[in-house]
Amino acid sequence: MRMSFDVILDSLPQYRERIAELSEIMLANLVMIAEIPAPTFSERRRMEFVLERLNEYQLLNCSTDEAGNALGILPGEVGDRNILLVAHMDTVLPASMDHMVTIVPGYVSGLGIADNSLGVATVVTLPLILKELDIKLDSNLIVIGTARSLGRGNIEGIRFFLDNTEIPISAAICVEGVRLGRLSYSSIGMVRGEIRCEVPEEYDWTRFGAGGAIANMNEVINRIFEIPLPRKPRSTIVLNSMKSGTGFDEIPTKGSLQFEARSESGQMVHQLGETIENIAAEVASHTGAEITVEVVAQREPGGIQFSHPLAVSARRILNHLNVKPRIRPSTSELSAFIDKEIPAVTVGLSTGENLNEPDERIHIDPITTGLQQLLGLILAVDKGYCDGDE
Amino acid sequence: MEMNKWLKSNTYHHSTFRDLAELVEKKQELGITISLCIPTLNEQKTIGKEVVIFRSELMQRYPLVDEIAVIDSGSTDQTLEIASNFGADTYLASDILPEIEPKRGKGENLWKAIYQLKGDIIVYIDADIKNIHPRFVYGLVGPLIHRPEIKYVKAFYDRPLAFSQGTRPSGGGRVTEILIRPLFSLFFPELSAIIQPLSGEYAVRREVLESIPFPIGYGVETSHLLDVYTRWGLSAFAQTDLDQRVHRNQPTRSLGKMSFGIIQTFFSRLSKMNVIGNVPELNTVLRQFQVHDQEFETVEFKIVEEERPPMIEIPAYRDRVASGPTEAV
Structure with a gap:
């Protein structure tokens, strides 16, 4: 027994x-x-x-x-x-x-x-x-x-x-x-990725304005915060860490941002991942910087x-x-x-x-x-x- | 004994003794007891960990060690409370043999441990080791358990110095390389085979400990080596590689004080042994310099290497031994 x-x-x-x-x-x-x-x-x-x-x-x-x-x-x-x-x-x-x-x-x-x-x-x-x-x-x-x-x-x-x-x-x-x-x-559903921004050496600062990689990343971040998140299924985007710049006198030419998008819905996770990729592409297109998104982990x-x-x-x-x-x-x-x-x-x-x-x-x-x-x-x-x- | 032969036959790596079950069995066959002594002075950051690891691994799981005692010089932090909380026996050095006027110094604690602790072998382990591991004990007692002719086992390390960005794999041992090894090479060449003569970790048989004098300050390790070597020869020693020991790095000025104390002990030994004839009375004031308001000024430190006699000469100890060797005090 x-x-x-x-x-x-x-x-x-x-x-x-x-x-x-x-x-x-x-x-x-x-x-x-x-x-x-x-x-x-x-x-x-x-x-x-x-x-x-x-x-x-x-x-x-x-x-x-x-x-x-x-x-x-x-x-x-x-x-x-x-x-x-x-x-x-x-x-x-x-x-x-x-x-x-x-x-x-x-x-x-x-x-x-x-x-x-x-x-x-x-x-x-x-x-x-x-x-x-x-x-x-x-x-x-x-x-x-x-x-x-x-x-x-x-x-x-x-x-x-x-x-x-x-x-x-x-x-x-x-x-x-x-x-x-x-x-x-x-x-919970999750997509985890890293956004990398690189300003090319031939970058035309007079055309695109000063700021370098940090300014471009800031643009990406602002756009991510504008993504509408539904209350149901519960979803969130977390910016986990950011690296760029070395100090005064140097315009930062590289930057990276790690993020996680989480949702109770697998479909929503995929959608958020795609939206972030679109934002990166769009900011790249109007700033001239190279901005890429690498997805490093995903959970259903x-x-x-x-x-x-x-x-x-x-x-x-x-x-x-x-x-x-x-x-x-x-x-x-x-x-x-x-x-x-x-x-x-x-x-x-x-x-x-x-x-x-x-x-x-x-x-x-x-x-x-x-x-x-x-x-x-x-x-x-x-x-x-x-x-x-x- | 030829130095190279000794190096080959009496130098171990701690991994040789990692089979603790086997080591305990052999120890029990021999019917001997082992005490672990940790001398302390304000070591609250590391003492808890040290006691937990040694008690768990070497008392609870494998009964290699029969007692763990912390002998303290009068810490003003929580060292004794923490050690006691995690199960160590704790003593104030001044409470041991109270009829003898107390002196302050690490050597005093080591000497009083001979009276206070019960073991046939005493293992001394410093309390400031950041990467403590059971190997610090079993690596040292292993040769004593396996080879009856060995009396004194000394630790040596690949010594990293702790610094803010982690550790680097070499350095340390400055006093050894600049002072001790040259002195040994001059006067006792065989002893230069001892890789880390100043390491604070060693395991020794009681009959040796009770019969040698103990400087209470910086010279205790050096005097041990000289006294044991003179009486029993190089073959009484073994040394064990304990890999890395992460510890606080001492500023050069502190090493100057240490060297001053060691030289006092060394010369007094040379004189007693008639190696260099009569040595005049040695000065006991070390002078160092510092700059104050763009002026050089002298800083004086009085460093007297006092010495305790062999414990066997202390009547209270002889009484204790007479009343039974394993009697707890």
Whole structure:
């Protein structure tokens, strides 16, 4: 007879004390992971560390693949299901920055500590936690640290794995460092691109006026802000970063602007992408500058329904732990699962501040609750409470 | 022992000892205990991480280390609170052997650790290491566990200096290259094979530690090398490459003070060993210069390299040893 869902919920408090005792191991892994720089496309050293740990925790099939993912399998007692536990290993932070981590009572601070060193440390440490808690899963648990997730990485790592694995995945749980309570089971449509402006050397400044690349980019930005955005489907355009110019005395001849257009509707995303390309072409035509748009990533909207057992279970577990679920769509690994019609959720582990800033930090105490949540969710999937046909 | 032969047989890389399960098994077979001592003075930024990593990896997961103690010189920041919060045993150096008038200096903390800690081997690790990793400990105790004839294991590094844009892969060790290695080459050529004679990380057997004197200031590492070498020879040493150590870079003026203290220790040893005959009484004031309102002015620092006697000569220690070697104090 399978364990009832209420029994799973009721078992979570009993794990709390032991999980807290094991948090030292988790923190040690967190520090060692966070101090290895891993900008997207340069995750090799972090991947090697993850692999070494998975090997040490005696997972099976510990291996890497062509995309640079690191994975290992904790075999289940029955092995009829395969649960994928995922954390992206890459960060948006260059290796040249100081990745030193500081631990003081209450919190851990350092570059990328929340996004996503804590997520990686969690998936790496979880097999050990399961062993220490004497939890034996019926399902196989596949632990994977993915490479090439962020920015131009365009979730290539997890896509590569899903495109090439022969293992049927029953459900996937994506782990992010923050924020505890975060729950994503749908992906929003998204197009991510870079607009580049180059003013040619033979540019006729008397004809087109002064200003250079920044002025031209400003024109593009003004036109993007004029794009009418519908309230339904909800849509938005975010300008993420801009680079141009070197200082006084130099007219900037090059500029780049990174943007994301997001919408609940796939059609709207395509439309916004096309509109931005048209704006770039039009501004180029009347300024004489070369303005190009490169699309670097795209996601189709989708996901499991609010009433899907996996989503329901995830909410029940959070409520049981007195954490208010914060449901929001995601553009991360979740999209890759949605494309493959694999039920998946993204959860957060702790609270934190200053994401992707030099003083990024996470709080230590909530991690215990975050791990209880993760255990509950794994057990719920393991015992069949998250199957789509129930 | 021929220097090249020693370099080949007694120089290790930490990865040789990375199989911690095997190392622990061997340690248990030998029935020995290992203590880790972290001397501190205002190290709140790095001490938490150091304690968490060592406790987790070397006590919880693999019981290689039997105790972790922070011995503090009187920090005015949160060093002791943080260390204690994450599970280290914490001591104020002045509270250990209170009947002996306290002195301030890193060597004092290292010396008092011999009394306070229980291990048959004591590993000393500085607290200012930014890229701390379990290899700093297992790399040093490995040779002691595997080779009974080795008594003293010293760390060496490819030392990057921390600077604002990350790290660069070489540099550091200025005092070593400008002062120590030339001195060793002049008087004790074999010791010049020790790649990083001033590194603050080493693992030593208790019977050695308790029988050598401890300068309390800058000269402690140098005096250890000279004393152990004189008594047991080069073959008692091993050294382990711990890869990189990221730490604070010291300004040249501070290195001047360090060199002044080391030279005092060195010459007093030379004199005791009758290597250069009688040395006149050495001056203890270092003079450096600074420019103030376009005038040069002298800045004087009094640096006296005081020395603690071998711990075995301290009655309280002998009593403790007599009452049982593994008795916690």
